[in-house]
Amino acid sequence: MRYSGLEFIAKGELAFCDLGTPSKLEPTEILLETKYTALTNGTERHAFLSEHGYGGGRFPSRHGYQHIGRVVSTGGEVTQFEPGDWLFYGQYVGHNGWNIINEDALLIKLPVGIDYRYCALFGVAGVALRSVRRMGVSQDDNVWVVGQGPIGHFLAQVARSAGAKITVSDMIDRRLDAAKECGAHIALKANSQKAPEIIKEGRPYDYIYDCCSVESLLSDICDNRLLSHSGTVGLIAVRDQIIYPWSLLHGTEAKIETSCHFDKDDLRVLLFLYEQGYLQIAPMVSHIVTIDEAPQIYKKLADNASDLFGVIFDWTENV
Structure with missing residues (x-):
């Protein structure tokens, strides 16, 4: 010890x-x-x-x-x-x-028989899972996860396990490769010329998760009409303050939500997903x-x- x-x-x-x-x-x-x-x-x-x-x-x-x-x-x-x-x-x-x-x-x-080392990442995976459960991602939802750090990575996996179509974006190839290996349907290099058009082609998104804190994201969502009617913007990454265009939520009757940490029941579900192979x-x-x-x-x-x-x-x- x-x-x-x-x-x-x-x-x-x-x-x-x-x-x-x-x-x-x-x-x-x-x-x-x-x-x-x-x-x-x-x-x-x-x-x-x-x-x-x-x-x-x-x-x-x-x-x-x-x-x-x-x-x-x-x-x-x-x-x-x-x-x-x-x-x-x-x-x-x-x-x-x-x-x-x-x-x-x-x-x-x-349980006996799993690699305990990897379970050390149950915390960030638990944060991701709670946000998906709280916000109600379900079958056939169209989800865009912006940013593929640890929480964004697991958020994409958990949302996919709920039956959603998953688009992810990031600037780091290693993260995009991991996302594709773990089942993301579309993985985009965020700073590529084609990314904005591909994102627009995939709209509207029922859920857009901010896992990167890009300052312009909420304005970009509004200007490009990326969010579906009654859709949800999930603010997961830390920000000092939130400023958003009124029409982002008004015309779409959409909402902004956030999520914090996880509880024992989230860990129970997380362990089940991991044991069944739905979470890598x-x-x-x-x-x-x-x-x-x-x-x-x-x-x-x-x-x-x-x-x-x-x-x-x-x-x-x-x-």
């Missing part, structure tokens, strides 16, 4: 912090030894660089919500888990070598590295390196 965690000590500066040894468990608590965590690319970059007011510019701070761990011990009244169980833990606590958690927290037990994780994983390499990864994150996609930290190395 590692007794350290990751901490943002100043804008753009990462350090390992000492967590000490775990305290005595309360009756309904479990001790979870971290085996893997995963980077939440957008959220952590915003907090790391104080973008969009994220984190309020307060340091030191800890960010992230994707842990895979093994139960070491349990309190005397714990009924849901036992030592040796592998769990996904989705609370916003940062990256820690161990966590003491109430058994009713945001946890799901993982391996194609979008770009890095599996020891947690000791975290400083290099966060430097890449700050530099907006295009090769970062799905990033998994292995806490089991060199213990």
Whole structure:
């Protein structure tokens, strides 16, 4: 077990912090030894660089919500888990070598026989799944996902599993290749000359998901009449503020929605989709590295390196 965690000590500066040894468990608590965590690319970059007011510019701070761990011990009244169980833990606590958690927290037990490393990305996949469930994507809906970072990638997969037709766009070939491998019907290079016309040919879209924060997106949707009558614009990416043309929603009787995090039932559905093969994780994983390499990864994150996609930290190395 590692007794350290990751901490943002100043804008753009990462350090390992000492967590000490775990305290005595309360009756309904479990001790979870971290085996893997995963980077939440957008959220952590915003907090790391104080973008969009994220984190309020307060340091030191800890960010992230994707842990895979093994139960070491349990309190005397714990009924849901036992030592040796592998769990996904989705609370916003940062990256820690161990966590003491109430058994009713945001946890799901993982079955034997799956690759636990990839399950570390259940957090960003859970955010995507919740947005699809909340907004009601269904069979034969026409969906455009703008941006193919981790959440946008999984959003496209989950919407496709609901029976929707999926168009995605991004500027990075690696992400578009992963989208196509995972079932996107149309994958467009956003900065290509043909992309705007192809997007218009595919209209109207029942759902347009913003997973990139492009400033002009809402105006572009309105000007090009991309949204269907009573359609939905799902604002998933972080923005400072939202300004939109009145006619975007008025004439179409459309709506803007957003979504936040995920709950236990989302994790239940997510695990089912993953076990059944409706959700793939391996194609979008770009890095599996020891947690000791975290400083290099966060430097890449700050530099907006295009090769970062799905990033998994292995806490089991060199213990």
